[in-house]
Structure formats: structure tokens, C-alpha cells
Amino acid sequence: xxxxxxxxxSILALGRPAVAQEAPAPSEDAGPVxxxxxxxxxxxGPAAPRSVGDVVDDRFDGRTDSRATLSDRAAAIIxxxxxxxxxxxxxxxxxxxxxxxxxxxxxxxxxSQLHPRISTATEIEFExxxxxxxxxxxxxxxxxxxxxxxxxxxxxxWLVLRAGVILMPVGAYNLRHDAPTRDLVDRPLAYTTVxxxxxxxxGAGLLGKIPLGDQRLSYEIYVVNGLDARLYDGSGLRGxxxxxxxxxxxxxxxxxxxxxxxxxxxxxxxxxYSGEYDLQDNRVNLGNLDLRWKLGPVELIGxxxxxxxxxxxxxxxxxSSAANTRDAVPTDMWGFYGEADLHFTIAPLWAxxxxxxxxxxxxxxxxxxxxxxxxxxxxxxxxxxxxxxxxNFRPIEAFVLKTDYRLETEGTDDExxxxxxxxxxxxxxxxxxxxSFAASVAYLx
Amino acid sequence: xxxxxxxxxxxxxxxxxxPVPAGADATYWTTPTLLKDFFRASKRVGYVKLITTxxxxxxxxxxxxxxxxxxxxxxxARTGDHIDGYAIVHDEQGQHEPITFGIKLGPxxxxxxxxxxxxxxxxxxxxxxxxxxxxxxxxxxxxxxRFEHEIDAISGATISSKSATLAVERALAVLAVAxxxxxxxxxxxxxxxxxx
Numbered sequence: 001x002x003x004x005x006x007x008x009x010s011i012l013a014l015g016r017p018a019v020a021q022e023a024p025a026p027s028e029d030a031g032p033v034x035x036x037x038x039x040x041x042x043x044x045g046p047a048a049p050r051s052v053g054d055v056v057d058d059r060f061d062g063r064t065d066s067r068a069t070l071s072d073r074a075a076a077i078i079x080x081x082x083x084x085x086x087x088x089x090x091x092x093x094x095x096x097x098x099x100x101x102x103x104x105x106x107x108x109x110x111x112s113q114l115h116p117r118i119s120t121a122t123e124i125e126f127e128x129x130x131x132x133x134x135x136x137x138x139x140x141x142x143x144x145x146x147x148x149x150x151x152x153x154x155x156x157x158w159l160v161l162r163a164g165v166i167l168m169p170v171g172a173y174n175l176r177h178d179a180p181t182r183d184l185v186d187r188p189l190a191y192t193t194v195x196x197x198x199x200x201x202x203g204a205g206l207l208g209k210i211p212l213g214d215q216r217l218s219y220e221i222y223v224v225n226g227l228d229a230r231l232y233d234g235s236g237l238r239g240x241x242x243x244x245x246x247x248x249x250x251x252x253x254x255x256x257x258x259x260x261x262x263x264x265x266x267x268x269x270x271x272x273y274s275g276e277y278d279l280q281d282n283r284v285n286l287g288n289l290d291l292r293w294k295l296g297p298v299e300l301i302g303x304x305x306x307x308x309x310x311x312x313x314x315x316x317x318x319x320s321s322a323a324n325t326r327d328a329v330p331t332d333m334w335g336f337y338g339e340a341d342l343h344f345t346i347a348p349l350w351a352x353x354x355x356x357x358x359x360x361x362x363x364x365x366x367x368x369x370x371x372x373x374x375x376x377x378x379x380x381x382x383x384x385x386x387x388x389x390x391x392n393f394r395p396i397e398a399f400v401l402k403t404d405y406r407l408e409t410e411g412t413d414d415e416x417x418x419x420x421x422x423x424x425x426x427x428x429x430x431x432x433x434x435x436s437f438a439a440s441v442a443y444l445x
Numbered sequence: 446x447x448x449x450x451x452x453x454x455x456x457x458x459x460x461x462x463x464p465v466p467a468g469a470d471a472t473y474w475t476t477p478t479l480l481k482d483f484f485r486a487s488k489r490v491g492y493v494k495l496i497t498t499x500x501x502x503x504x505x506x507x508x509x510x511x512x513x514x515x516x517x518x519x520x521x522a523r524t525g526d527h528i529d530g531y532a533i534v535h536d537e538q539g540q541h542e543p544i545t546f547g548i549k550l551g552p553x554x555x556x557x558x559x560x561x562x563x564x565x566x567x568x569x570x571x572x573x574x575x576x577x578x579x580x581x582x583x584x585x586x587x588x589x590x591r592f593e594h595e596i597d598a599i600s601g602a603t604i605s606s607k608s609a610t611l612a613v614e615r616a617l618a619v620l621a622v623a624x625x626x627x628x629x630x631x632x633x634x635x636x637x638x639x640x641x
Binding site for chain 1: 475484601611
């Protein structure tokens, strides 16, 4: 134990890498004479926050004063807290000609800086309008959930302590899943199942960024409760995530990601997860690689994920729980997607737009993807391939209208794998891809 | 003699004595500190104002829109009669809060340096990284400065990246419009500065 303490403190004692840009402290007398009389400084106006180095804001500190009125406390909190969020509302036209609007998600974002070194951030998600939602004529539970809720203590730019509901640092998509920042309506098949975005777990750990001149190295590593035994072909790890209340075993899982960015246009990341999923010491191990490469107006994005699971069964929940299906868990999964985005403008169209919308951009998207949530057997739910063509329009960066045109194949329960797009079966014959359409509007606020 | 407790104390003090991290919601530069750093070799820095309503057509022609700010302050650095450069400080809306930028322009009106003076957002502070800011260096008025074309966004800080692009584009246009009417004349004191 002493060794761990000493090692940790030794690491902390290392010299901090130079941050990209530190606030200087020029001498009052140095440099030119400034003739700025009567000119307000936007950097120190009433809307500006405290300066770096100011420990607390009296007004914010005053919210704990028992003599403060309710309005004083509210004003103090609002001064330090940013509210925001995003939403996405969809329309789907399925392969069976069923059409429906889907009020998919509305996420409220709350951020507050308690101190220059301490901040808290939370996303409160209302999925399918929260609870209840109506399905097959009956009201069922929707979802109101904290998928991300952390408090950070920033010792240095390269060393931040984080605890709470952790957005798992596994794969780039899980970390950057906000609908308005993505160019297609649907998330990749594998990244809702094999790697179940939005994947969140209760835990704690470290993160940081290390600028290396024009390059950057960043990391995140956490100890979390981790997945339980609800591992299935079809839904992958999705049912096993989200340990808000308690862990289902004494083991704590470890998850982490290391990302390297040699330039603004390129980033590669490697991430992983390892943890026991039951009381028999059986583990889930996961590895993921992600890549983002921007070549002028073209952006290439891709990820591949592989999961290895020790043989076991869906059990170990309380005796009365319907979750104890005793089904054998799949032991091997994988998935991938590759996406090319072309950002472009149509200059003649600008003349038709109001002047303040003339920064509008279009994005054409082509994505190919697949997943197999049980590599030992092919099935209709477990094996999928999908080709998506999309076109979206962003009049401003925080608002996007998306359309997806999808062709999708699946395996069969008779052990036939899903046809790939480069095979004739994808385009013709009894097992050809089925067409579906989706559109959405997504916005940040 | 090796004493872990002493090492522990030293390490902890080292960490706690570190400067406040460059986190969100922070002022990195005030206007005076920025101007003194921008124009270390100059003798004086004064300012002139460009009134938006008086130059709406010219600004519209360069930007495609008329800025909502009623006036734009242009700092002018001089050594004797020689103009060493210009600086413009203004706010651009981020995702939730305004971001205050400082842009230094050379005597030829080209961007020499950009700084984030105040960052108030929860996320996106990566726009302070030198590798992002240096994309603007050398850009001149009338040249394309399109987000996601000439300027690459920082992944995960897209809106802040676009805010920076718009801020620099507006600074270039404001200075170009002001200079189009001849050399900027700065009065001896700020109170008597006049619009070009």
C-alpha cells in the first residue's frame, strides 16, 4: 500500500507539462503606453467571470448563508450555472411501410463551476418523452435518466479527478454521441449493442490532456461497477450497462481510453474494458479502436470493436427477478462502422437565404456498418449489415435537419450470415437488403 | 535517508501550489494585459471606433451581414508616426455563453495572432490550443475564411471553433472597412478619439 502511495505522490510531483497558453503577468510598466481612458473592457465587465486565481465569488459563497433570501440564493446559483442541452425529434418510415414520429430524446445539460478547479456537469435525459409512454395501447415506462453526472477536481490540465455517473471512455462514438453533432439519424448498429452507446456506469477515475506542441495526448481511466449478466445475442451488452444503484458482484471493472492527435485533422484512439459480470468470476473483456481523419471538406470516421466473454449464464439477480433467464451468454461479439462525410455549401442557394443564415452547410454522408453479437452462431437479431446514405442541412452549427436512406440485411436463425454490400445477395434475390428512411431535426441550446 | 512522509508532503505542496488550471469559465487576458503583450515594442496604443450604422453597406458587402454591435473598437499601436499594428477585441456567441477573443492584425491588415481572452463555456476550451489558433495567422481581408474549409474545427469543440472563425472574419472585415477610408488617425487621448 505504501508503495502505491509513494508512487502516486511521485507521479504527482513530476513537473507539469507546459499548457498551451498560460495567462501572463506583465509588468504594469512594461510595453507601450495605453491610451484607453473611458473604454470599457469586455474581459472584466459585469458579464465576465472572476479572474483566474480568485478563489471564490462572494455572491456564490453567500448562497450558504442562512440569512440569504431565496432570491439571493437563486441569483447566486444562476450566476455560476449554465443551462443547456439538446433534443432530437425523428420521423421513421420502416421497411414494412409503417410510419411514425418518434420523440426520441430531450437532454437537459447543467454545468456549474464551484471553484476554478472544481466543476460539475450533468445530463438529464428524457427519452421518448420520459414516463409514461404509450405502446400497443398500453402505457409503459419511458425514461428519465442521468446518463452523465460528474464532479471534477482539476489538479492540473493533465490530472483531473472525476467521480459520479461516468460516460464510459470506450470508443469515440460513446464519448461524442450528442445528436446535433452527428450527421446521421441513427447511431451505428454495433455502437448501440456491442458497445452500447450511451454507455454509463457509476464510478471514479482520472482524465487529462497533455499538449505536446502541435500534438496532443489525452487519456481517461476509471474504476466502475460495470456490466451485469444481461448479455444477449441481438442486444449485445446493452441490457447489462448502467449500474446506478449497486454492483452485482464485488469486482470493480476498469475502463480507459488513450487518444493521440498529431494534428487538428487526425485523431486515433484505443480503448478497453475489463470486468466480471457475475458472481462466478466470469469476465467481459472489450477492445476498441477509433479513427478520425479530416481531409479538407471530407471527414473519415471509423471504429471497430471486439468483445470476449467468459462462458456463463444470465443469472445471479434476486430470486424473484425475471432477469434470471438462465440463458447462456454469447461469448464473442464484434462490430464496426466506416463513415465518410462531405461538408459543402451551395453558393447560389445563399442568395435565397436570409443574410444571417449564409454560413449554412450541407453534409453528404455514406456509412457502411455491421455487427455480430454472437460470433458462434448466425441469427436474424444478431447479424446485421447496413449501408446508409444521408444528406443533412445545417443553417447554423447548433441546428441540423437530417435524412437517412438505409439498406439493411440480416442473418437468419438457420445460421446464414447477413449478406455484405459487396455480395450480389445484398442487392438482389430473396435476402436482398430492405429499404427504410428516417429524418430528424436535432438542436443544441 | 529516504522519508516517504517528506516526499508526500513535498509532492502535495507542489501540486497544490500549481497555477490554477486553464479550465473553463476563466479570464486569461484583460484588454490592457493583452495589448501590452501584443505590442511589446510599440510606444503607444490608442483606439478609434467604427460606427456600424455609418458603414453598414461596406460591412454587409464583406461579411454578408451587418454586425449587431453598434460600434467596433480598433486598437492602433504606434511608434512615433509609424503604425505597428492593430488589435480588435470582441465577443462571439459560443454554445451557451459569449467567448471574448482578441485578434492582433499587422500593418497590412493580416492576422498575426489570436487569443481567447475569456472562456465561459463548460466544454470546448481546446480552442485555446496553439495548433488551433495558428490556423488564422496570415489570413487577410477578402480571402476565404470558411469554417471546415480553411479552418479545421477541434473535435468536440465544434461550436467554439466556429465562433473563433466568425470572430476573426469579423475583425478582418472591420479593419478593412476602417482602413478603406485612409490611414486611421488616433487622437492623443481616448476621449477625443474620432471615427475614421
